[in-house]
Amino acid sequence: MAMRLTPPTKNVFYISVICAVVAFVLYLLGVFGIIDGGFASVSHFAFWAAMLGCGMMTAGVAMKGV
Secondary structure, eight states: OOOOOOHHHHHHHHHHHHHHHHHHHHHHHHHTTOSOSOHHHHHHHHHHHHHHHHHHHHHHHHHHTO
16 A cells, blocks of 8 residues: 655655755765764764754654644
């Protein structure tokens, strides 16, 4: 059974997935030392990008019920 999302929920879902992918890529780039500027600052930004994605996913789930 396929899950059918309404247009606002679908957009929120796509944006949250993009935030999660950006967070994962930034984390890996920081771990491998590709991005300079200190691992702590890169991982800090990756953490908040992941939190943004998680919050948006939560908002999307809440909008699904509306």
